[in-house]
Amino acid sequence: MTRLGYGEEMRRWRVARYRECDRLENADLSHTSATFITAGSKAEGLTCYLESDHDYLIVVKNVICLEAGINLYSIPDDLQVYRMDTHVYPGHCRLVLERLTSRCHKIIHNALCDNGNGDVLLSSSLLLDEISSHPRYTGQRGIVRHKCVGPSLPLTILGSMHRDNVPALRCLCPSVLHRWAARPRHWPSPVIVQKVVTLGAILTPVGFKGSEFKHMEWRINFNSGEAELVSNLNDIQAKVYVILKMIIKDIIKPTNKEITSYILKNIVLWQAERNPQTRFSAYSLLHWLHDGLRELRTAIAKKHMPYYMIPERNLMEACGINNKLHRKWVADITDMLEEGPGVILRLEKIRKAIVGSPEPMLWYSKKRMELEMLCLETMKRIAECRYENEMLNYSDFVQKSIGFRRKEVLIEVRQRMIQEGCSVNDLNDILDAMLQ
Structure with a gap:
């Protein structure tokens, strides 16, 4: 398992790199209306670079959702506030508009609807429809978009990288987290339990599958907390x-x-x-x-x-x-x-x-892990260049050095494949196969 890239050292290295990339990306995009967070198996460090989809949470800024009992006046005035109605299937809620602000995102405004009883609700399905039809989502080159799956907006970048974008809203539900924290347990440690509590929760736009009103419902998630648990x-x-x-x-x-x-x-x-x-x-x-x-x-x-x-x-x-x-x-x-x-x-x-023979397997394992490290370092360096220069600098010395080393490794792998009777020549095909 360790040779296949699932050892503890490699796992923790991946987690650190994805977190650093998130930090740089969000510093560069601080003026935008959302925060981007790597989620799923990538955030947990448990899959290789192209082994599974890259999951990203897109957390909308300036919006907060509150469970019952939280005082509205304790929330900053610049945040649009929704109250969580949890009288639905456990782990889900409906969102009732509690307070508007002058800076309301158009996408969110278009997803509001009246429930016929004088309340304004935020529809999960309407929000997904608004995002999926937005010009910024549909107009980028080199990206193929696919049909929504649950709360996810899946896409493929340059033919090989599959990405799931999941819109999300910040959520304050301390009673749920405190109930979880109070359980008797062997694991995790009290320090980690408290850290998970502080990481809080989000809501994603998907209702309970068996609900008649699932188009109006949202699911409570603890992605950051769960990533912390898995990393421990x-x-x-x-x-x-x-x-x-x-x-x-x-x-x-x-x-x-x-x-x-x-x-x-x-x-x-x-x-x-x-x-x-x-x-x-x-x-x-x-x-x-x-x-x-x-x-x-x-x-x-x-x-x-x-x-x-x-x-x-x-x-x-x-x-x-x-x-x-x-x-x-x-x-x-x-x-x-x-x-x-x-x-x-x-x-x-x-x-x-x-x-497999031990020596070839060990050699292949080292090359595969080096290639993954180089790809993640490239991703990190691209984020650094955007943050430092506000643009992607293709002449950057570090990126060129990483690219040169990656090509060296791939040529070495191709040479060994040819010696063993394989006819694959395209270096990009070799890279994709090794990192899946």
Whole structure:
């Protein structure tokens, strides 16, 4: 797993680089109406550069959403305020306009609607429609935009980088976070618990799938807090999470996101909270992998998985698993549990790493990790140039040096591939294949 790029050192290096890129990007875009935050597996450091989508939260400035009980007059006057009506499915809310400001974003203004009872609500589906049709979103070259998926506005950049942009609003819901913090637990430490509380929450424009009024509802999320939690998982817990994701992708293969990596993340977070950290060692990896598979089987069988931050919310509710898939996946996971450690060999990446010769595998691993580091350093340097010079400087010496070294590594890889009988010549194809 470490040679494949999932070791603790590489994981923490990725997290630091993405956080630094976010800091530079937001410093450069301080005059804009939103803050950009890397989220998902990239923020957690658990995927290679092109291995999965790049998830970004676009948090609208000058807007705040409050749970009941928070005094409106404690909120600065320049913030537009919405009150959270949580009389809906757990973990969701409707947003009732509480206070307008003179600087109301046009996109948000166009998503307001009257509920017929004298209240003005902010519609989640109308907001997504407004953003997806905005000229700044539709008019950029080299970018292909795709149909909305939940709260996400997916796009592809230059044919190879897939990105999910998720609009979000800041949210103050201290009672929810304090209930989470007050739970008895083995993990994380009180210091990390307090940090997660201070990181707060956001709302994303997606309602509960089974709700008649989902177009008006918003989902409560704790992306920054969850990224902090995942970054504090130990090496074994993180690797269990990665292997579970591989099992879903390579063996279970859901076609419509009936089972997502988010469910697996919650399984691992519950494991960590409920068990002493001393039980998670290199010798117990397969034990916890099997424990995670059993939890997944139970979640599918009962269609129930409590959300780690708000246990009342069932992540499997209205997930779309029909009876045929239900029986198949329960049987498949049962077979994997009976297979024991051999289930690992079903996973292509791990199987190749195990059966491959040690020297070529180690050489390839070093080259792949160096290429990923160079790509992330390029991304960071581009952000630095924009921040320092207010423009992208293609003549920058550092960028040229990184690009030169990246080409050297790719030529070296191509030469070895040719020696071993492979006919791939395009360096960009090699780069994409190695970083997926």
